[in-house]
Amino acid sequence: MAQTVFIDGAEGTTGLEIVDRLEGREEFELIRLSDAERKDAECRRSALNYADFAILCLPDDAAREAMELLDEDGTTRVIDASSAHRTASGWIYGFPELVGTQVIEGAKRVANPGCYPTGFLALVAPLVRAKLLPRDWPFSINAVSGYSGGGKSLISRFDEEGNIAFRSYGTTLGHKHLEEMKAKAGLKYAPVFAPSVVPAYRGMLVDIPLPIAAMRSASSPEKLRAELLDFYADAPVVTVHEDAPDELLLRTDAPASDRLDLYVFGSEDEGSARLIAVFDNLGKGAAGAAVQSLNLMSGSDPLAGLQL
Numbered sequence: 069m070a071q072t073v074f075i076d077g078a079e080g081t082t083g084l085e086i087v088d089r090l091e092g093r094e095e096f097e098l099i100r101l102s103d104a105e106r107k108d109a110e111c112r113r114s115a116l117n118y119a120d121f122a123i124l125c126l127p128d129d130a131a132r133e134a135m136e137l138l139d140e141d142g143t144t145r146v147i148d149a150s151s152a153h154r155t156a157s158g159w160i161y162g163f164p165e166l167v168g169t170q171v172i173e174g175a176k177r178v179a180n181p182g183c184y185p186t187g188f189l190a191l192v193a194p195l196v197r198a199k200l201l202p203r204d205w206p207f208s209i210n211a212v213s214g215y216s217g218g219g220k221s222l223i224s225r226f227d228e229e230g231n232i233a234f235r236s237y238g239t240t241l242g243h244k245h246l247e248e249m250k251a252k253a254g255l256k257y258a259p260v261f262a263p264s265v266v267p268a269y270r271g272m273l274v275d276i277p278l279p280i281a282a283m284r285s286a287s288s289p290e291k292l293r294a295e296l297l298d299f300y301a302d303a304p305v306v307t308v309h310e311d312a313p314d315e316l317l318l319r320t321d322a323p324a325s326d327r328l329d330l331y332v333f334g335s336e337d338e339g340s341a342r343l344i345a346v347f348d349n350l351g352k353g354a355a356g357a358a359v360q361s362l363n364l365m366s367g368s369d370p371l372a373g374l375q376l
């Protein structure tokens with residue numbers, strides 16, 4: 069018998085991408101609410117509690133509200149795409165490559181990683197764990213997102229204004245992803261984070277400069293790459309590139325993708341490096357990660373529905 073899935077926020081940017089990835093999957097039956105019902109608390113309560121799996125694709129406040137609508141002792145298992153529960157106790161962090169697939173298989177509450185933290189943590193967490201990068205280094209991050217990263221409101225802004233070439237933001241240095249990045253990488257300091265948006269619908273590049281020569285303890289670029297290659301050897305969604313291309317491109321017509329591509333660039337004298345992650349903010353940064361967790365929790369083929 070098919071397992072039931074309710075996507076709370078199914079008409080939003082992330083919700084629609086998840087619906088796409090579940091299309092034609094016979095092991096799941098989607099519970100759908102009409103336009104008149106989808107924001108009605110009682111309709112949501114009933115769908116949330118009936119479903120085998122609820123995937124929350126909502127703003128943080130609405131995601132917290134959804135958790136209040138759920139019966140505490142109910143059987144519904146939840147994947148939350150918002151940032152409401154990522155560092156909350158009782159929630160498993162939905163990054164199978166970092167936390168292990170088995171933890172997610174058995175989880176009742178899974179918090180989907182944030183889009184930028186996905187790139188940052190994929191690069192830094194294994195290297196800090198292996199003690200090849202110091203946990204007390206003040207990391208910095210330059211990052212670029214497609215404008216779908218800001219959901220419906222940023223999409224309409226880019227569509228309506230039509231002339232935004234580049235948007236640097238996060239200028240108060242208090243971005244909501246800082247706590248998540250610091251906590252999940254086990255760092256002493258939150259990174260200095262410079263996010264930006266370009267006029268491409270989807271795509272993300274997270275770039276971490278490393279002044280290795282100035283760091284008390286850090287390994288050569290080659291050792292960093294070797295560790296990542298080893299760490300992700302059995303991770304089909306993640307590719308660690310052995311080459312160092314001259315440029316990395318995000319394209320305005322990029323198709324949806326659930327891949328995560330990692331690069332390590334080093335200077336000739338090995339005194340500096342850049343760790344770079346390239347992926348789709350709506351793929352491994354949101355919907356792809358949610359479907360990866362759903363596959364594990366439901367006992368499906370781990371790669372079903374993913375666009376690799």
Ligand SMILES: NC(=O)C1=CN([C@@H]2O[C@H](COP(=O)(O)OP(=O)(O)OC[C@H]3O[C@@H](n4cnc5c(N)ncnc54)[C@H](OP(=O)(O)O)[C@@H]3O)[C@@H](O)[C@H]2O)C=CC1
Pocket residue numbers: 076077078079080081082083106107108124125126127128130149150151181182183216217218219220221349350353354
């Ligand atoms: N976009 C991205 O790349 C990523 C997004 N996320 C996170 O995923 C979540 C969803 O983001 P995104 O899809 O971009 O956002 P959108 O704004 O595109 O979609 C949110 C959806 O939630 C609906 N909604 C809002 N309030 C309620 C409510 N009280 N009850 C029911 N539905 C409600 C909205 O309705 P309406 O259609 O009427 O506005 C909309 O359809 C956010 O927490 C976001 O931070 C995480 C990673 C990446």
Ligand SMILES: CC(=O)N[C@@H](CCC(=O)OP(=O)(O)O)C(=O)O
Pocket residue numbers: 149150151181182183184213214215216217218219222244245263264265
């Ligand atoms: C371009 C843009 O505005 N991006 C959003 C992050 C989008 C996102 O995915 O946030 P969560 O992963 O935490 O849900 C921002 O910077 O707030």
